[in-house]
Amino acid sequence: MRHMRSGLWARWTAAAVAALTLAGCGLGGAEDSGPPGPAATGGQVTGKVSLQTWALKPKFTAYMEGVIAGFEKKYPGTQVEWLDQPGEGYSEKVLSQSAGGTLPDVVNLPPDFALPLVRQNLLLDIGASDPAASRDYVKGGLDAYRFPGRQGTFGYPWYLNTDVNYWNGELLTAYGLDPRKPPASLDQLVAAARTVKARSGGRTYLMSRKPNLMDLANAGVPIMSPDGRTFTFNTPEAAAVLDTYRAAFKEGLLPKDVLTETYAGNTKLFSSGTAAWTTAGANYITSLAVDNPTLAPKVVPSAPMGTPPLYVQGLSVPKTTRNPAAALALARWVTNAENQAAFAHETSIFPSTTASGTDPFFSRSDGSNAGDAKVLAFRSLSSARVLEPVQANDAIKTLVNQQIALAVSGRTGSKEALDTAAARANRLLED
Structure with missing residues (x-):
């Protein structure tokens, strides 16, 4: 399972990572874990910004288009170009883009794909650019993008799963x-x-x-x-x-x-x-x-x-972005509690925001064995960590x-x- 899809989730242990701690304060809306503003990035959230995802079309086209429309509405003057790459050969595509200096402003990278870019000093440290991230995302999800011998956090955790x-x-x-x-x-x-x-x-x-x-x-x-x-x-x-x-x-x-x-x-x-x-x-x-x-x-x-093992996908922002304020804001928007919860209703993933901790969709079973399994998985995320580097x-x-x-x-x-x-x-x- 090179990435988390069965329809979206397959057993993708190469990108498997990190522990997390779920803190619950109720599911927030888009405003509750909203994107960073100019204070976090030193710039105004406006202009063109590109987003690259991994094999979401066509099944999740309507979902992603809705997320993008919401971002452009929240930030008048922004325009998002959505690029979706096929599942096969994605890591090679990313390496080719990095070598050619053509990485989009926001890139869907599991940690193992992010690592070679981090080694080349190509990704923004979102911990430094957006200090509030440490509060708004579960610890283990962030830990997935912290690498031994490197200072920084090089991605926003997007969606999670476990066994x-x-x-x-x-x-x-x-x-x-x-x-x-x-x-x-x-x-x-x-x-x-x-x-x-x-x-x-x-x-x-x-x-x-x-x-x-x-x-x-x-x-x-x-x-x-x-x-x-x-x-x-x-x-x-x-x-x-x-x-x-x-x-x-x-x-x-x-x-x-x-x-x-x-x-x-x-x-x-x-x-x-x-x-x-x-x-x-x-x-x-x-x-x-x-x-x-x-x-x-x-x-x-x-x-x-x-x-429990933790499997994670995330969004990273390359240092080559010409619009860091909008790029960080977009990565934040896609990964906020409301948008992740909506994604989870369409496929079998769990959100990575602390605000999702008590969302009843994840924390309460409907009494079926399938519902029990979902709750067990969600609860076990609190002790999950990297089992395979x-x-x-x-x-x-x-x-x-x-x-x-x-x-x-x-x-x-x-x-x-x-x-x-x-x-x-x-x-x-x-x-």
């Missing part, structure tokens, strides 16, 4: 487990998986995925050094996590093909009834109702085990996952696999 646990309540009950008191730790998960295997005759799995960097982070393992220059996940604690999975795999508690490149994935196994647990975004039950309407009512959601690009994650697979399979020792993965990942960082 929830989903359990097949019917299967757990059949195997003597209480779906309302599901496992809350890795050790409990292994114990429950052992019960499921024994009572199902090996027909059903509870555990159905191999570990990754996020699992190591959830165990308290520091994935990187504080300066963001070195991977440090090759610790005894990380090796212990892999040892636990290796023992579970040897015991037959995970599917035999879980370590292969052709593995279907735990969500697919869950949907088919072969696995009794999966993790997914807050709207998973709604989509499952389309794929497997018989299973969807039997699903019981629960809060994530350990620290943005420096861990696709190439690095691929080699790490390969070494983890070797360790879980028993073909190499856990510490040895982690040492190899860290050394190779650090070489890639130097390239």
Whole structure:
């Protein structure tokens, strides 16, 4: 999931980041978390300003046009040019624009796309340009745009999501487990998986995925050094996590093909009834109702085990903008509480403003399991944080996952696999 869309949300861990703290003061309107005025930017909000988004057309064209019309009405004399880039190749497009000096005034950048621009000193520090941002946006969303070794905050958080646990309540009950008191730790998960295997005759799995960097982070393992220059996940604690999975795999508690490149994935196994647990975004039950309407009512959601991951999209302002006052104002407007709440009504995202903390649309369930999942996800955002650093690009994650697979399979020792993965990942960082 390169960015947060299922229609808009897919599992986009490359842009996954940061913790947040939700403070509730009621949902405000556009005026409540309005854009910064001349005092914040030293200029008048007027003139032409361009906004680039990522794959919002055509599904969200009407929404974005309404947001833009509202901005132009609030600030007479402004004119917004909306540019929407296709989903495929977006990161390459942004790098090409930055190299050519043609970045729009406001650019939709997840943190991993923002990082190379920050390294080139191309993005405004919105913390310095707009000090009120620290009050109006959740801390973790802002932390997503703060990078080790760099002073500043280089984007406004736009929309957020996280993962929830989903359990097949019917299967757990059949195997003597209480779906309302599901496992809350890795050790409990292994114990429950052992019960499921024994009572199902090996027909059903509870555990159905191999570990990754996020699992190591959830165990308290520091994935990187504080300066963001070195991977440090090759610790005894990380090796212990892999040892636990290796023992579970040897015991037959995970599917035999879980370590292969052709593995279907735990969500697919869950949907088919072969696995009794999966993790997914807050709207998973709604989509499952389309794929497997018989299973969807039997699903019981629960809060994530350990620290929830946070996935975020944001808007950054390049230093090359010729209209910083209008650019900052526009980024603020698009990401204010009212506009984010309206966006959330159209797709499965959560807002990043502190004013959204007690909005009943997010904080109250309608009594359905899908409604419960949404509330669980929203509440868990208060403790969510970065579990996979943005420096861990696709190439690095691929080699790490390969070494983890070797360790879980028993073909190499856990510490040895982690040492190899860290050394190779650090070489890639130097390239």
